[in-house]
Structures are given as C-alpha cells and as structure tokens.
Amino acid sequence: xxxxxxxxxxxxxxxxxxxxxxxxxxxxxxxxxxxxxxxxxxxxxxxxxxxxxxxxxxxxxxxxxxxxxxxxxxxxxxxxxxxxxxxxxxxxxxxxxxxxxx
Amino acid sequence: xxxxxxxxxxxxxxxxxxxxxxxxxxxxxxxxxxxxxxxxxxxxxxxxxxxxxxxxxxxxxxxxxxxxxxxxxxxxxxxxxxxxxxxxxxxxxxxxxxxxxxxxxxxxxxxxxxxxxxxxxxxxxxxxxxxxxxxxxxxxxxxxxxxxxxxxxxxxxxxxxxxxxxxxxxxxxxxxxxxxxxxxxxxxxxxxxxxxxxxxxxxxxxxxxxxxxxxxxxxxxxxxxxxxxxxxxxxxxxxxxxxxxxxxxxxxxxxxxxxxxxxxxxxxxxxxxxxxxxxxxxxxxxxxxxxxxxxxxxxxxxxxxxxxxxxxxxxxxxxxxxxxxxxxxxxxxxxxxxxxxxxxxxxxxxxxxxxxxxxxxxxxxxxxxxxxxxxxxxxxxxxxxxxxxxxxxxxxxxxxxxxxxxxxxxxxxxxxxxxxxxxxxxxxxxxxxxxxxxxxxxxxxxxxxxxxxxxxxxxxxxxxxxxxxxxxxxxxxxxxxxxxxxxxxxxxxxxxxxxxxxxxxxxxxxxxxxxxxxxxxxxxxxxxxxxxxxxxxxxxxxxxxxxxxxxxxxxxxxxxxxxxxxxxxxxxxxxxxxxxxxxxxxxxxxxxxxxxxxxxxxxxxxxxxxxxxxxxxxxxxxxxxxxxxx
Numbered sequence: 001x002x003x004x005x006x007x008x009x010x011x012x013x014x015x016x017x018x019x020x021x022x023x024x025x026x027x028x029x030x031x032x033x034x035x036x037x038x039x040x041x042x043x044x045x046x047x048x049x050x051x052x053x054x055x056x057x058x059x060x061x062x063x064x065x066x067x068x069x070x071x072x073x074x075x076x077x078x079x080x081x082x083x084x085x086x087x088x089x090x091x092x093x094x095x096x097x098x099x100x101x102x
Numbered sequence: 103x104x105x106x107x108x109x110x111x112x113x114x115x116x117x118x119x120x121x122x123x124x125x126x127x128x129x130x131x132x133x134x135x136x137x138x139x140x141x142x143x144x145x146x147x148x149x150x151x152x153x154x155x156x157x158x159x160x161x162x163x164x165x166x167x168x169x170x171x172x173x174x175x176x177x178x179x180x181x182x183x184x185x186x187x188x189x190x191x192x193x194x195x196x197x198x199x200x201x202x203x204x205x206x207x208x209x210x211x212x213x214x215x216x217x218x219x220x221x222x223x224x225x226x227x228x229x230x231x232x233x234x235x236x237x238x239x240x241x242x243x244x245x246x247x248x249x250x251x252x253x254x255x256x257x258x259x260x261x262x263x264x265x266x267x268x269x270x271x272x273x274x275x276x277x278x279x280x281x282x283x284x285x286x287x288x289x290x291x292x293x294x295x296x297x298x299x300x301x302x303x304x305x306x307x308x309x310x311x312x313x314x315x316x317x318x319x320x321x322x323x324x325x326x327x328x329x330x331x332x333x334x335x336x337x338x339x340x341x342x343x344x345x346x347x348x349x350x351x352x353x354x355x356x357x358x359x360x361x362x363x364x365x366x367x368x369x370x371x372x373x374x375x376x377x378x379x380x381x382x383x384x385x386x387x388x389x390x391x392x393x394x395x396x397x398x399x400x401x402x403x404x405x406x407x408x409x410x411x412x413x414x415x416x417x418x419x420x421x422x423x424x425x426x427x428x429x430x431x432x433x434x435x436x437x438x439x440x441x442x443x444x445x446x447x448x449x450x451x452x453x454x455x456x457x458x459x460x461x462x463x464x465x466x467x468x469x470x471x472x473x474x475x476x477x478x479x480x481x482x483x484x485x486x487x488x489x490x491x492x493x494x495x496x497x498x499x500x501x502x503x504x505x506x507x508x509x510x511x512x513x514x515x516x517x518x519x520x521x522x523x524x525x526x527x528x529x530x531x532x533x534x535x536x537x538x539x540x541x542x543x544x545x546x547x548x549x550x551x552x553x554x555x556x557x558x559x560x561x562x563x564x565x566x567x568x569x570x571x572x573x574x575x576x577x578x579x580x581x582x583x584x585x586x587x588x589x590x591x592x593x594x595x596x597x598x599x600x601x602x603x604x605x606x607x608x609x610x611x612x613x614x615x616x617x618x619x620x621x622x623x624x625x626x627x628x629x630x631x632x633x634x635x636x637x638x639x640x641x642x643x644x645x646x647x648x649x650x651x652x653x654x655x656x657x658x659x660x661x662x663x664x665x666x667x668x669x670x671x672x673x674x675x676x677x678x679x680x681x682x683x684x685x686x687x688x689x690x691x692x693x694x695x696x697x698x699x700x701x702x703x704x705x706x707x708x709x710x711x712x713x714x715x716x717x718x719x720x721x722x723x724x725x726x727x728x729x730x731x732x
Contacts, residue, residue, distance in 0.1 A: 019718065023711050031711075094711055101708030 007048035014041035028082045028092040032075065039071045103158045105169045108187050111151045111197060112236035115204075118144035119229035127222045137225035138212045145205040145232065152197035159194040165588055166190040169242075183303065188242035191588040195439060196239040196371055199446045200364050202572070204232045206565035207359040210454055213562035214355050214461060224264060224353070231257035235364050239371065243303040244293045247372070251289065251332070254365045255282050261360060262352040274348040281345040285335015289372075292328025295321065309378040318382060326379045326386035329372060330393075337369025337423045340397040344655055346420055347404075350412040350466075354457030357412060362419050362453050363446035370426040370442050374435045387431050388515075394427025395511070395518030400653075402528035406535075407649040410466050411456045414536050418492065419449055421525060425507050428518060433510030436591035441503035443585075444576050448491040448499060451569035455485035458562055459540060464552035468536065473545040477555040480563045482541045484570040489537050491573045493530035493617045496610065497601065499577030505610050506580075512609065526613050530620025538628035 014037055021034025043064040050060025086092050118140045126136050159165055171186035208228060215224055234253035241247045256279075263275030297303060299321050300311055311317040333339070338346035349361050360366070373380060373390060380386045398421045405417035422445050430438035458481040459474060460466055475482040491498040494505070504526065511519040545555065557563070579585045581600035586592035595603075604610050626632040639646045651657075 023715050023718070095709060097710070098708030101706050 004048055004052040007044055011041045011045040011048070014044065026093045026095055028094050031094060032078050032082070036071060036075065039067055043067050103154060103167065107151055108155065108169050108189055108240070111148050111155065112233050112240055114144040114147045115141070115229045115236065116233035119226050119233060122222055122226040122229060127226065131222065134221035137222045138208065141225045141229045142205065142208050144229065145201060145208060148236065149201045149205060152194070152201050155189060156194040156198055159189060159191055160588065183245060184243060185246060186242040187240045188305065192374055192435065192439060193239050195443055197236060199443055200232065200235050200239060203363040203446050203450045204359055206569055207355045207450065207454070210562050210565040211355040213559045214457055215353065220264065227257055227260045228359070231261065231360060235368070238368060242305055244296065244305060245303045248289065248293060251286065251368065254368060255279060255286070258349070258360050258365055261356040262349045264353055264356065268351070271351040274351040278345040278349045281342055282335040285332045285342050288328040289332025292325045292332070295328065296325050305375060308376070312378045312382050322379060323383040323385050326383050327389055329376055329379065330386065330390055333369030333372045334393060335369070337366050337427070338420045339369070339393050339424065339427060340400055343397065343401060343420050344659060347413050347416040350416050354412065354453055354460060358450045358453030358457065361416065362449040366419060366423055367442045367446060370423060370430065370438055373427070373430050374439050377430070377435050390427050391431025391515050391518060394424045394431055395515065395521050396424070397421070398424030398428060399521045399525045399528070402525045402532065403649050404652050405532040406528060407646060409468050411459065411468050411536060411540060412466050414532055415449070415452050415456060418529065418532065421529065422449065422492070425504065425522065428511055428522060429507035432514035433506065434591055436586040436589035437506045437510055439589070440580055440585055441507060444499040444503045447569050447576050448488040448573035451484060451488040451566060451573055452492070454566050454569065455481050455488065458558040458566065461558050461562070462555035468539040470547050471540045472543040474555060475541040478557040480557060481566065484566040485541065486537060487570045488573050489533040493533055493621065494526060494613055495617060496605070496614060499573050499575070502577035502580055505604065505613065508613055509609055523613065523616060527616040527620045530617040531624050534621045534624035535628055538624055542629045
C-alpha cells in the first residue's frame with residue numbers, strides 16, 4: 001500500500017537532489033533544471049497532502065498548477081538571461097559569472 | 103500690613119524700571135529728567151512701605167510677620183517651589199538701609215549724571231538694581247534668593263560697565279562678573295546640597311532643621327562653607343576681593359550704592375539670613391571669622407598707599423566688610439548687621455563725597471587735589487563726619503558697631519582681635535590721609551583745563567547732608583540695646599547708661615586711642631608735614647611696594663592662574679580631551695565601522711551558489727533553533 005509518507009520521501013529526495021544541483025553544478029542550464037526539480041518536488045508534496053488529508057478539496061492541485069505556471073515563466077526569463085550572458089561572455093559557467101562582487 | 107503692600111516694596115522700583123525701558127527710553131528720550139523722577143517717586147513709595155513694615159515688625163511677636171506664599175512651580179508628587187516673602191527684623195532693617203541709600207543716591211545722581219547721553223539707561227539699571235536688591239532681602243527661599251543674587255550681579259555688571267566705550271570700564275565689568283561667579287558656584291552647590299539632603303529650599307524650614315539637629319555634621323558644614331563662598335564673592339572677601347577696586351570704573355553714585363552700601367553687603371546679609379546653619383557648625387563659624395578678620399587687615403594695608411580716592415574707599419569697603427564677617431563669625435547676626443547698617447550710611451556718604459570732589463576737579467587722583475575745603479565747605483564737612491564715623495570715634499555711628507565687633511572678637515578669637523585692633527589704627531590713618539590730601543593744604547591743580555573747583559549743586563549736597571546726619575545718629579539705635587533686642591541679642595538699658603557707660607570699659611578706650619594715633623599720624627605726615635611721606639615710604643620700601651602692587655594678586659590671578667594654570671593647563675587639557683577623547687570616540691567609531699566593512703565585503707564573492715549555500719544553512723539554523731528552543 002502506497003501511503004502519504006512514500007510521496008513525501010520521494011518529494012524530499014527530489015528536493016535534495018535539486019538543491020544539490022542548484023548549489024553544486026557549474027553549468028547554468030543544469031542549475032535551472034535543478035530548480036525545476038525542486039519546484040516539482042514541492043508539487044508532489046502538495047498534491048499528496050491534498051489527496052490524503054483533504055481529498056474532497058483541490059487546494060493542493062490548484063497550487064501545483066500555479067507553481068507550474070510560475071516555473072514556466074521563470075524558465076523563459078532564466079533561459080533568456082543565460083542566452084544573453086552566453087552571447088556576451090561566451091560561457092555559462094556560474095562560478096565565472098561573478099561581476100556582482102565587492 | 104496687607105501682604106500686597108510687602109510685595110509692592112520691591113515691585114515699585116521694578117515698575118519704574120519697566121516704564122523707563124519700555125516707554126521713556128524709546129519715546130521720551132529727549133526728556134531725560136523723567137527717568138530720574140519716576141525712580142525717585144517709586145523709591146519714596148517703597149520707603150514709606152518699608153518704614154511701615156519696620157514698625158509692624160517691631161510690634162509683632164517674635165519680630166516676624168508671616169506673608170502668604172504663592173506657588174510658582176508645582177510638579178505633582180515631586181517638588182513645589184514657592185514664591186514667598188519673609189518679613190522679619192533682618193529684612194526690615196535691610197529694607198531701610200537699601201531704600202534710604204538708594205533714594206539718596208538717585209537724588210544725587212540727578213546732579214552727577216546730568217547731561218550724560220545714557221541717562222535713561224542709568225536710571226533703568228539703577229531701578230532694576232534696587233528692585234533686585236529689595237527682592238534679595240525679602241525672598242524666603244534659597245532659590246528665589248539665588249535669582250535675585252544673580253540679578254544684582256547683572257546690574258552691577260551693567261553699571262560698572264556703564265561707560266562701556268572705555269576699555270578699562272568694560273574689562274572691570276567683566277572681571278567683577280567673573281570673579282563673583284566663582285563664589286556663586288559655591289552658593290549654587292550649597293543650595294543643591296541642602297535640597298538633596300532636606301528636600302526644601304525654604305529658609306525658615308532649613309533654620310528649624312539646623313536648630314533641631316536633623317541637618318548637621320559634614321553636610322551642614324559644607325553647605326555653610328558653600329554659602330560663605332558665594333558671600334565672599336559678592337562681599338569681596340579674600341581671595342575674591344580683586345574685583346571691587348576695579349569696579350570703581352563705574353560712575354561714582356553706582357559705587358556708592360552698589361559697591362559700598364548694598365550689593366557688597368549682600369554677602370554679609372546672606373550669611374546673616376542663613377545664620378543658624380553657620381551657628382551649628384564650629385568650622386563654618388571659624389572660617390567666616392578668620393576670612394573676615396584677615397580680609398579686614400589685608401585690605402586696610404592696601405588702602406594705606408593708594409593715591410586714587412575711590413580706590414582707597416574701595417579697599418576701606420573691603421576691610422569694613424571683613425569686620426562685618428568677623429562680627430558675624432564671632433558674635434552673631436545683630437553685631438554683623440549693626441555694622442552693615444552703620445557702614446552703609448557713612449560709606450555711601452564717603453563715595454558721594456568722592457563723586458562731589460571729582461565733579462569739582464575732574465580727577466580722582468588725590469595728588470592733584472588739596473585745599474578743597476575752601477572751595478567746597480559742604481562736601482568737606484560731610485566727608486569729615488563720615489571719616490570720623492568710620493574711624494570709630496565716640497559717639498558717631500562707626501564707634502558703636504566697631505566696638506561690639508571688637509568685644510565679641512576678643513571673646514571668641516583673640517588673635518583676630520589683635521589684627522582688628524591694628525586695622526582700627528590703619529582705618530583711621532588712611533581715612534584721614536584722604537581727608538588731608540584732598541581737603542587740606544593748597545590746591546594742586548586738578549585735571550588739565552577743568553577750571554576752578556566749585557561746590558556741587560544743591561541736588562548733590564542735600565543727599566550728602568542727609569547721609570551725614572545718619573552717619574552721626576544711626577549708631578545711637580543700639581545705645582539702649584534696642585537694635586540688638588530686635589534680633590533677640592543682648593538686653594536693653596537706659597540711653598544715658600549706654601551712651602556714657604561704654605566709656606567705663608577699657609576696650610573702647612584702647613580702640614579710641616589707636617584711632618586717635620592713626621589720625622595723629624596722618625596729620626603729622628600729610629598736614630603738618632613733621633614727617634615726610636617719601637622718607638617713610640623709602641624706609642619701608644619692600645612693604646610699600648608690596649602694598650602698592652596689591653600683593654601682586656592681580657598678576658598672580660591673571661598671569662599665572664588664568665594664563666598658565668587655566669589657559670595652558672586646564673583648558674588645554676579640556677581641549678585635548680575634546681579633540682582626542684570625544685572626537686576620537688566619534689571618529690574611531692566611524693573608522694571601526696569602515697574597517698569592518700572593508701573586511702566583511704570580501705565575503706561578497708559574487709558566487710551566487712555560495713550565497714545560496716549560506717541561505718540554506720541559515721534556514722537550517724533557524725529551523726534548528728525553533729526545534730531546540732522554541
């Protein structure tokens with residue numbers, strides 16, 4: 001029997017992988033993908049909570065749809081920035097993009 | 103006597119001050135005489151009221167009339183400050199002294215200040231001074247006393263510097279103000295000390311606390327000494343006496359009123375007003391007596407050699423104030439105040455005489471005078487009477503009060519008694535030196551181009567005659583012991599017993615003989631010329647130089663204390679504390695913040711992921727805290 005905790009563990013694992021990717025990877029595209037992973041981990045958690053705790057209401061699902069919309073918009077902006085940086089500096093290595101220091 | 107009348111005593115001169123400043127000075131500047139008239143009218147009103155008050159006080163039980171208080175500052179559950187007046191024997195006597203001398207001086211000033219462009223300003227300041235002095239005498243709590251105390255100081259400043267276009271007058275005014283402020287600091291400290299220990303400013307309550315012994319020990323001693331410091335500043339006692347001789351830069355009637363009769367006596371009055379505080383502290387009483395006794399002889403020595411008539415009188419004033427302090431410190435209120443009462447009349451008269459002489463010759467330098475008795479008989483006669491009175495010759499006023507001071511000094515402080523006896527001799531000598539140099543011999547010129555000397559107008563002579571009468575008779579008040587009885591001191595006896603009975607004692611004879619010797623010495627040097635002043639001066643050259651340079655105290659104060667100790671020492675130290683300590687703290691804080699910022703900005707590496715890491719760690723720490731402590 002698959003219970004709430006299984007979903008939550010899956011969500012936590014996905015979130016951790018995403019966090020690791022966002023903090024540790026150099027490639028900006030992969031960082032963007034890791035962020036997507038974290039957002040989707042949250043979506044899983046919300047849908048699972050909604051299904052198991054208040055099954056008659058669709059609160060979690062509605063939230064998940066909102067998160068997807070925001071994520072899509074964010075990816076559009078994020079990719080545009082990455083392309084702009086690449087055109088300018090010929091790299092998308094996040095450790096080398098350090099203009100905003102000191 | 104209705105209490106409104108008591109208030110009017112000091113409000114009348116205040117009104118005349120207001121009217122002169124607000125209406126006469128701006129709108130009627132071309133009619134200068136008005137200022138004098140309104141001041142004199144106000145003082146006549148006050149004189150009537152104060153005579154009324156004196157009779158009421160003499161008749162009242164305990165010689166004191168209660169006057170209801172007005173609340174001035176009320177802080178709920180905290181302090182209440184009353185505006186209150188006190189009307190007892192001390193106040194009544196002082197009122198009379200201040201108003202009579204002030205009235206005579208105002209009448210005299212009409213002649214002396216005639217044609218001066220600052221006539222209105224002069225009378226405004228004189229009115230304000232008289233009002234403040236009367237307020238000082240009437241006030242019943244120390245805070246109120248302090249307010250008037252500073253106001254008389256301010257008026258003294260304004261009037262010493264009346265001819266402010268002369269740098270010497272402006273400097274003298276500054277000096278007087280600053281030196282007396284030094285003493286006033288002690289007075290203020292004493293007021294605060296008393297307030298913190300008793301919670302009251304009321305003089306009557308402080309008296310009863312001191313008498314009951316609730317207020318005692320070191321607190322009482324320090325409070326009394328602080329009050330005495332203020333008194334010493336105002337009354338020009340050693341070592342704060344240096345301002346009074348310089349204060350002679352002011353117009354002579356100002357010197358007569360403020361620097362001879364009233365304001366300088368305010369210090370003596372203050373000690374008398376707070377006398378129970380002194381009486382219950384042996385140390386404070388001794389301090390008062392020693393400072394007074396020392397100042398008396400110290401100032402007299404300088405009076406011996408001055409050639410400026412007003413400066414001789416100034417040193418004489420300091421010396422006589424020393425006598426009053428000695429009387430207070432050894433005898434009590436009655437003895438000190440009795441001398442104050444007599445001294446006010448004859449010393450004011452001496453100053454008015456000096457002013458009259460100046461009016462005639464245009465100078466204060468006695469070496470340029472001489473022979474004036476032929477030109478100005480009235481001035482001569484009145485001046486001579488005052489000189490005999492101050493020298494202490496029986497039966498004039500000065501004799502009666504000086505004798506009592508000497509008698510009480512003999513009992514309490516024998517060493518000071520001998521100093522005081524020497525001072526009696528000196529007093530007689532320097533006063534008659536003035537008389538012989540100014541009025542005796544032949545006329546020696548006066549100021550260049552001043553013309554022939556002449557008697558002063560009647561408006562100046564008349565007040566001098568009135569004061570001369572008082573200088574003869576004012577001492578007779580206590581022949582029967584009535585004055586002392588008013589202060590609860592001694593017992594009364596018949597007039598004849600007092601008048602002649604005094605001569606059956608040995609002490610008055612000693613002082614009379616010493617005074618007589620002083621007069622004789624002055625006569626033999628300055629009139630008969632059996633002895634040459636130059637030869638005697640050469641014989642005592644070191645002493646003569648010491649006295650002439652006023653013990654170099656001015657130089658000590660100005661060059662060493664002010665320029666070195668204060669300017670280069672204390673103030674330089676303050677400057678250093680300010681620029682290195684205070685500024686250093688502020689600048690150091692700013693520099694520290696900047697250095698910290700410089701070090702911390704290295705943390706901003708521009709590595710977005712590092713920020714994210716810290717962000718994550720921060721959240722974990724917050725959550726951990728919630729679990730552990732929340």
